[in-house]
Amino acid sequence: MKHAALWVILFCMPVRPASVPHSNRPAPSTQFADNSEVRSALAWFARNLAWINEQQSRLTEIPAPPFQEAQRAAAVKLLLASSGLEVQIDKTGNVIGELRGTNEKEMVVLSAHLDTVFPPSTEIKVRHDRDRLLAPGISDNGTGLAALIAIARACQESHIKPRRTILFVADVGEEGEGNLRGMRALIEAYKPKLKAVIVLDGSGTDHVTTKALASRRLEATINGPGGHSWSDFGMPNPINALVRASVRFINTKVPAAPRTTFNIGQIEGGTSINSIPYEAKLKVDIRSESEDELTKLESALRDCIAAGVRDEMESSRDRSKGKLEWKVELLGSRPGGELPANSSLLAALRSADEYVGNQSRIERSSTDANVPLAHGIDAISIGAGGTGGGAHSLQEWYEPAGREMGLKRVLLILLGASGLAEGKAR
Numbered sequence: 071m072k073h074a075a076l077w078v079i080l081f082c083m084p085v086r087p088a089s090v091p092h093s094n095r096p097a098p099s100t101q102f103a104d105n106s107e108v109r110s111a112l113a114w115f116a117r118n119l120a121w122i123n124e125q126q127s128r129l130t131e132i133p134a135p136p137f138q139e140a141q142r143a144a145a146v147k148l149l150l151a152s153s154g155l156e157v158q159i160d161k162t163g164n165v166i167g168e169l170r171g172t173n174e175k176e177m178v179v180l181s182a183h184l185d186t187v188f189p190p191s192t193e194i195k196v197r198h199d200r201d202r203l204l205a206p207g208i209s210d211n212g213t214g215l216a217a218l219i220a221i222a223r224a225c226q227e228s229h230i231k232p233r234r235t236i237l238f239v240a241d242v243g244e245e246g247e248g249n250l251r252g253m254r255a256l257i258e259a260y261k262p263k264l265k266a267v268i269v270l271d272g273s274g275t276d277h278v279t280t281k282a283l284a285s286r287r288l289e290a291t292i293n294g295p296g297g298h299s300w301s302d303f304g305m306p307n308p309i310n311a312l313v314r315a316s317v318r319f320i321n322t323k324v325p326a327a328p329r330t331t332f333n334i335g336q337i338e339g340g341t342s343i344n345s346i347p348y349e350a351k352l353k354v355d356i357r358s359e360s361e362d363e364l365t366k367l368e369s370a371l372r373d374c375i376a377a378g379v380r381d382e383m384e385s386s387r388d389r390s391k392g393k394l395e396w397k398v399e400l401l402g403s404r405p406g407g408e409l410p411a412n413s414s415l416l417a418a419l420r421s422a423d424e425y426v427g428n429q430s431r432i433e434r435s436s437t438d439a440n441v442p443l444a445h446g447i448d449a450i451s452i453g454a455g456g457t458g459g460g461a462h463s464l465q466e467w468y469e470p471a472g473r474e475m476g477l478k479r480v481l482l483i484l485l486g487a488s489g490l491a492e493g494k495a496r
């Protein structure tokens with residue numbers, strides 16, 4: 071009976087008031103015949119915290135700009151393989167390490183994205199300031215990758231045998247224009263078998279993303295003939311048109327509920343200060359809790375670009391010198407979706423939170439979990455412990471204090487989703 075004790079604790083502890091009501095939680099269903107391996111895996115983290123910090127720093131220092139994740143992927147592959155997992159890199163660039171379960175027809179994924187938002191020219195050297203690690207990407211997603219590797223190793227060294235097969239995945243293309251291509255490929259490949267996806271993204275243990283925020287990324291381009299600033303003055307100017315369009319667009323009213331946002335994130339164009347440019351471009355990210363609002367905002371952007379071009383043409387002194395062309399292209403779109411409140415994955419998360427003494431609030435966000443959620447596959451995105459800040463900035467930081475609790479939480483959620491093989495005491 072003592073082997074069952076942990077799971078009795080895990081699933082039967084009295085429910086403390088938490089930030090989210092538990093009324094929909096189903097009765098705990100998973101019963102494990104043996105748990106000494108789980109105890110050993112939970113104890114593994116405390117002994118290996120220094121090693122985990124080292125791996126996080128090492129992986130963070132391997133650049134992984136969008137579409138250039140291969141070098142970091144190779145390093146993660148080695149680490150997963152050295153834990154004894156069967157590891158492959160798929161044709162999209164995802165690293166996939168398999169821990170075979172007794173039921174190979176069902177799978178769960180634990181994933182962490184490889185890519186950063188930083189361009190290849192960014193200098194990435196992890197600095198230490200007391201307990202703090204500082205470097206671009208150290209938290210997002212150095213923390214997730216370090217946790218992925220730590221949990222894989224803890225499972226292997228503790229001889230955990232899951233019921234459902236666990237895929238440990240370091241995926242490409244989560245950030246920006248990567249447009250979740252790694253997760254899309256993964257879901258495409260494994261969809262019929264996939265029962266749950268747990269995404270590790272950044273630090274912390276205070277939140278759980280169960281609602282996928284729908285978003286679209288758009289690029290507006292305006293072209294003209296281009297010319298000399300003095301001799302061709304009066305010719306329609308694509309940058310002028312883009313500025314006129316932008317001012318219109320940023321005055322668009324968006325509702326507070328359903329929350330809807332827009333951001334002009336990049337603007338470029340022109341060749342020199344004394345040339346009338348032949349091209350100007352603008353990248354806009356729009357997000358909403360409602361697909362309808364998203365569609366409205368996308369058409370508002372198109373209207374504003376058209377109007378900006380029209381304004382510039384009307385005010386140009388010499389229209390015989392050419393006209394402006396414009397287009398708005400979709401760079402990416404992330405689907406919406408939501409984890410049902412009565413899902414067993416959410417129950418596993420709540421049980422794990424109870425066990426480690428954590429409370430987490432539900433959030434809506436745009437993460438790798440969007441893809442499985444849009445396909446009706448249970449998925450959550452959580453932080454991997456410790457604390458971090460300054461994500462996507464050069465001042466990004468991470469503090470490992472509290473990491474152990476975060477890792478235990480992830481392990482328990484993962485095993486709650488995979489189950490343990492019955493009667494496989496070693």
Ligand SMILES: [Zn+2]
Pocket residue numbers: 183210211244271272
């Ligand atoms: Zn991230």
